[in-house]
Amino acid sequence: MAKLEDRAPAPKGSLNDDIGEEKRLALYRTQVVIREAEQRAYDLFLQNLVKGTSHLSLGQEAVAAGFAGAMRPGDLSFCTYRGHAHTLARGVPIVQVLGELMGRDIGLMRGKGGSMHLTSVEHGVMGSYAIIGAHLPIACGAAWRAQYKGAKDVSVCFFGDGTTNIGAFHEALNFAAVWKLPVVFVCENNLYMEYTPISDVTAVKHPAADRAASYGLPRIVIDGNDADVVYRAAIEAYDKARAGGGPSLIECMTYRYSGHSRADPAKYRPEGELERWKERDPIKLYRERLRAFGVGEDAILRIDAEVKREVDEATEQCKAAAPPALDILTTDVYADGGFAWRN
Amino acid sequence: MAELTYRDAVIRGIAQEMTRDPDVVFIGEDIGKAGGVFKATVGLYDQFGPVRVRDTPISEQAILGAAMGAAMTGLKPIAEIMFSDFIAVCFDYIANEFPKSRYMSNGQVKCPLVVRTGNGGGARFGAQHSQSVENWCMMIPGLKVVAPSSPRDVIGLMAAAVRDPDPVIFFEHKSLYATKGEVPDGEIVDTLGSAKIVRPGKDATILALALMVPRALAAAEKLKSEHGIDCEVIDVRSLVPLDTKTILGSLARTHRLFTVEENPRLCGWGAELVSIAADEAFYDLDGPPVRITTPHIPLPAADLLEDIALPSVERIAERVQRSLQS
Structure with a gap:
């Protein structure tokens, strides 16, 4: 498993390495989709067209793209409230994500969930969970079902560095390890839990990886800004899970460009830190990777333009879309479709 | 017709549903090899094996979270929380996760599971092992809450709870485990929501x-x-x-x-x-x-x-x- 410290420089020459041109272009496109859609979500906030809260993944695109890009149909994603990226990465249409953020009837859940709860079962996105740590045990349960049924799907659970200090993280890691469940835990270490640096409140340097040994798991830290590195780490972990080798815990070093949520201007960051990370921007880095493999500038620009147009069209479609019908207020509380609690 | 204890009715109720449906699985602390701290699960491990009756660590959040993940993806889990007081340490699943998943996802996510738990006083266990906490659950939209008083109802309501498509919290009363009642032979299936x-x-x-x-x-x-x-x-x-x-x-x-x-x-x-x-x-x-x-x-x-x-x-x-x- 590639570690941050011994990351190899991008190989030159042929596109026909283990990843290949088609996958690389897909990984690039996914990252651009996330970048453009997240930036648009932010712009729509400023226009007061997105209400409530929102937690963006600007700067963290490679983690979502790499892990989703390595999944097979049927693999399951469990996300946090910072889940737009992972939802988009599974192929959920941009219009449904933006529509949900804008509280429109065309939204993924018709406005009943909102930004923090994006869910698309048909795409394998089994929910975005807004209570820190809650979804790690839930991902264990989905993996337990796969193990019980002899199915070969993998449950992939994404969370931030802050999650490593809550009880459910430790319960889930032990549970998954003891039961040898086909689950992959992905920690996106963006250096800040919410406003406070994770290093200020954590006993170890790497909040996820340095705990892995407690659960008999190997210590894995990777460059979360390099989609190739992420993709390869994902493949290795998924193969292990499918082969009955049990869980993996992977800590991805990355950085979020915006604050924790829209209410946070992120003034706590030391001067120059953001700029330093932007030098290793995942999309910039991946463009260089594509060029190094001989992809022409026109192909890159074509993807950029296509995605930009998709996001523009989705935005206009959402702006024109109807609000949800008011009668959905009381639907789907119970399985009978309604909310009746008495006769 | 046979006379059965409430405790044995729990065993028979779970066994009835596990026999009927291979997707019914059962997890909890000490429920398998040990037969449960209240001896209300004795024999299930031997009858259904370690894959379907599975002992867990003392990790109530993991137990309920795992039950939910399994339920969302096709199993029908029964999870035991040993004493209902312990619901407080995994209340996130009871209050935030099970009952809201269907609504928040606009009906995409299903959560058909049963949490069975030892509730109530009378055993001289003090303030943290004796409470009646069914009201904690009753107030949450999306949950169903049952509490049987007789061996026959234990079996019938257990069947109804396991077959129900919604999350059900099943309160067994600790001071009733030793009580006896007449129970008909054969399968017993009751309905939720009937007094x-x-x-x-x-x-x-x-x-x-x-x-x-x-x-x-x-x-x-x-x-x-x-x-x-x-x-x-x-x-x-x-x-x-x-x-x-x-x-x-x-x-x-x-x-x-x-x-x-x-x-x-x-x-x-x-x-x-x-x-x-x-x-x-x-x-x-x-x-x-x-x-x-x-x-x-x-x-x-x-x-x-x-x-x-x-x-x-x-x-x-x-x-x-x-x-x-x-």
Whole structure:
């Protein structure tokens, strides 16, 4: 498993390495989709067209793209409230994500969930969970079902560095390890839990990886800004899970460009830190990777333009879309479709 | 027909459903090889094996979270939380995850699972192993909540809970495990949301749940023999869904309402039922509804103290008699 410290420089020459041109272009496109859609979500906030809260993944695109890009149909994603990226990465249409953020009837859940709860079962996105740590045990349960049924799907659970200090993280890691469940835990270490640096409140340097040994798991830290590195780490972990080798815990070093949520201007960051990370921007880095493999500038620009147009069209479609019908207020509380609690 | 303990009824109820459906699985602390701390799961491990009856670490969040993930993706898990007091350490799943997943996802996510848990007082376990916490669950939209009082209902309601497409919290009463009752042979399947008139009567309606049902019945016999008062006793059985038809129908005949609740006073299920009666059956009532509850205290451990805290047969009878004959 590639570690941050011994990351190899991008190989030159042929596109026909283990990843290949088609996958690389897909990984690039996914990252651009996330970048453009997240930036648009932010712009729509400023226009007061997105209400409530929102937690963006600007700067963290490679983690979502790499892990989703390595999944097979049927693999399951469990996300946090910072889940737009992972939802988009599974192929959920941009219009449904933006529509949900804008509280429109065309939204993924018709406005009943909102930004923090994006869910698309048909795409394998089994929910975005807004209570820190809650979804790690839930991902264990989905993996337990796969193990019980002899199915070969993998449950992939994404969370931030802050999650490593809550009880459910430790319960889930032990549970998954003891039961040898086909689950992959992905920690996106963006250096800040919410406003406070994770290093200020954590006993170890790497909040996820340095705990892995407690659960008999190997210590894995990777460059979360390099989609190739992420993709390869994902493949290795998924193969292990499918082969009955049990869980993996992977800590991805990355950085979020915006604050924790829209209410946070992120003034706590030391001067120059953001700029330093932007030098290793995942999309910039991946463009260089594509060029190094001989992809022409026109192909890159074509993807950029296509995605930009998709996001523009989705935005206009959402702006024109109807609000949800008011009668959905009381639907789907119970399985009978309604909310009746008495006769 | 056979006589069975409430404890053995739990075993038979789980076994009935696990035999019927291979997707029913059972997890919890000490439930497998050890047969459960209340011996209410003895034999299931041997009968169904370590893959379907699986011991867990002491990790209540992992237990409930895993049950949810399995339920969302196609299994029908039964998860045990040993003492219902421990629901507090995994309340996120009860309050935020199980019941909201379907709604938030606009109907995409399903959560058909059962959490069974040992509830209630009488065992001298003190304040953190004796509570009646069904009200904690009753107030949450999206959950169903049942609490059987007899061996037959344990089996029938367990079947109904396992077959239900919604998350069900199944409260077994610890002080009922050793009690016995007649149970018919063969498969027993009940329905959630049906109260049961366990003693017909004409002078007053007494609503009770779980351990309070046999106490209300004993009080009713005492009231009949000592004061000639003929009480109707209703076992509410299911708090959500709630069978208000049976309850309001009884009230229309008896015109007086009493609730017997093991929970501390504030926000007990009886308060909701009194509110419904006030709203919808006010003119049926000949006197104020009366709630007989545990005082608003943590439960003490000493036997004498615990006995005066929980509603007793004597206290129930005295309170009903005082209300009806004053």
